[in-house]
Amino acid sequence: MRAAVVTFPGSNCDRDLVVAMEACFGKPVVRVWHADHELPPVDLVGLPGGFSWGDYLRCGAIAARAPIMAAIRRHAERGGYLLGICNGFQILTEAGLLPGALVRNAGLRFVCRPLRLAVANRNSAFTSAYGEGPVTIPVAHHDGNYVIDREGLARLEGEGRIAFRYLDNPNGSVADIAGVLDARGRILGMMPHPERAVDPRLGSEDGKPLFASLLAAIGG
Amino acid sequence: MRAIVTIRFKEGVLDPEAVAIGRALRGLGFEEVRAVARRKVIELELDGEDREGACRRVQAMCEQLLANPVIESYAIEIPD
Numbered sequence: 486m487r488a489a490v491v492t493f494p495g496s497n498c499d500r501d502l503v504v505a506m507e508a509c510f511g512k513p514v515v516r517v518w519h520a521d522h523e524l525p526p527v528d529l530v531g532l533p534g535g536f537s538w539g540d541y542l543r544c545g546a547i548a549a550r551a552p553i554m555a556a557i558r559r560h561a562e563r564g565g566y567l568l569g570i571c572n573g574f575q576i577l578t579e580a581g582l583l584p585g586a587l588v589r590n591a592g593l594r595f596v597c598r599p600l601r602l603a604v605a606n607r608n609s610a611f612t613s614a615y616g617e618g619p620v621t622i623p624v625a626h627h628d629g630n631y632v633i634d635r636e637g638l639a640r641l642e643g644e645g646r647i648a649f650r651y652l653d654n655p656n657g658s659v660a661d662i663a664g665v666l667d668a669r670g671r672i673l674g675m676m677p678h679p680e681r682a683v684d685p686r687l688g689s690e691d692g693k694p695l696f697a698s699l700l701a702a703i704g705g
Numbered sequence: 706m707r708a709i710v711t712i713r714f715k716e717g718v719l720d721p722e723a724v725a726i727g728r729a730l731r732g733l734g735f736e737e738v739r740a741v742a743r744r745k746v747i748e749l750e751l752d753g754e755d756r757e758g759a760c761r762r763v764q765a766m767c768e769q770l771l772a773n774p775v776i777e778s779y780a781i782e783i784p785d
Contacts, residue, residue, distance in 0.1 A: 543773055550770060579773065586775045591721045632718055632776060657721065 486703050488529040489515040491557070493548045498534035498570065498680060505680035506531065509696030511705075519551040528703045529566040530557055532573030534625070534678060544587060544628045545575030554580055566610065566699065567672040571626055574664070574674030583667055583674045584641070585633035590626070591657025597625040599688060601652040602663055602677060606645045609666055610702035611673040611695055619652055620691035622677040624663075629676040631658035631665075641665060648673055706753060708763045709782040710771055712745040718776045747771055756783050 488506050492499040503514045515525045519537075524530065537548035548554075561567055561582055569577040577583040590596060602622055604615040633641065638660060641647050649664035656676075664675030679692030714720050720743060727741040749766075751759050763781050772779040 542770070546770065546773065578775070584775075586773055588718070588776065589721050591719075593721055593725055630721070634717070657719075 486510045486512055486529065486700055486705060487515075487525075487527040488512070488531065489517050489525055489527045490531040490533055491517045491519060491553055492533070493519040493535070493537035493551060493572075493576075495537040495539055496533045496535035496572070498572075498678065501678075502531050502533045502570065502680045505683045505692065506696060508683060509693060510700055517553060519548065519553050521553050522556060524553070524556045524560055527560075527565070529568065529699060530560055532557075532567070532569040532576050533680075534571030534573060537572055537576065540628070543575075543579065545572055545577075545579040548572075548576045549579035558582070561667075561672060564669065564671055566703065568611070568699070569672075569674040570678055570680065571624075571629075571676055574676055575628065577672065577674045582672055583665055584637050585631055585665065587628050587676070588630045588632055589628050590630050590655070592655075595625075595627040596629070596655040597623070598655075599623045599682075600655060600663075600677060602649045603652055605647045605650045606666070608645070609648060609670050609673070609698070611666070611698050612648055613701060614694035614697040616694075620694075621689045622679055622682045622691050623689070624655060624677045626656070626676055629656040629658065631656075631662045631676075633659060633662075644668065646670075649675055649677065706751045706756070706759055707784060708749040708751055708759060709784065710747040710749065710763060710767060710779055711782070712747070712767075712772045712777050712779045713742060714776055715778050759783060 601619045646666040650661040679695045682689035682692035723741040730738045
């Protein structure tokens with residue numbers, strides 16, 4: 486398992502994601518700057534949460550056009566794994582690497598609290614270590630309202646590409662979607678923060694199985 | 706040369722901020738407000754005099770950055 490985490494100007498969960506990955510993978514994680522043009526040789530790239538470029542224009546819009554994104558596209562084309570959390574999810578949709586878009590929460594409020602999620606697909610490289618039953622992972626976002634057209638939603642549902650669903654939808658997302666996979670199951674975008682749920686002192690360890698799933702899929 | 710790009714949500718994409726604005730207006734007694742739509746206007750000052758070329762370039766800017774084609778449509782105006 487070789488993993489990297491990208492930092493954009495305004496990322497604020499990059500260090501948390503590195504700490505969580507290093508704890509769960511037992512290996513150092515490489516940090517990459519958005520202005521870099523190349524990725525180190527890695528199996529997994531994490532796009533962290535935060536407010537890249539101050540959410541200017543649209544959340545994730547500017548970051549999705551950063552110099553590093555060309556290398557991230559090549560990584561994805563090679564079948565590399567990509568995990569986008571919160572702002573990272575917004576960046577992945579803005580980059581067209583995942584379908585749909587994330588718009589302002591239906592209730593217009595910033596939502597910041599632990600939420601119960603259903604693991605809707607337990608066969609993916611990101612979710613295979615989850616058991617049955619709901620998990621608790623925190624969210625912290627203002628623009629997590631997932632929208633996609635009817636055909637796109639039917640495709641996601643039909644192909645088992647909804648990884649997580651909210652049990653108490655906090656933002657108006659269509660079909661309670663909290664996380665989606667790409668067609669090959671190598672890219673996951675999710676609004677909840679698994680990296681904030683890897684230590685009992687933080688209130689939940691329900692993020693750990695996500696990293697354990699990746700470790701099992703990719704290998705030590 | 707000046708180009709004006711107007712970006713709006715596509716039909717079918719619910720804009721919760723527009724809904725809230727409508728609700729607030731009706732709360733103020735403007736009961737005739739049936740619907741509210743918000744648009745984003747981006748004004749560009751461009752080098753060069755070729756209007757057609759500029760229009761193509763601005764269209765490329767919209768496709769690559771200014772609008773998100775998943776949820777937004779855009780219109781370009783280059784005033785005389």
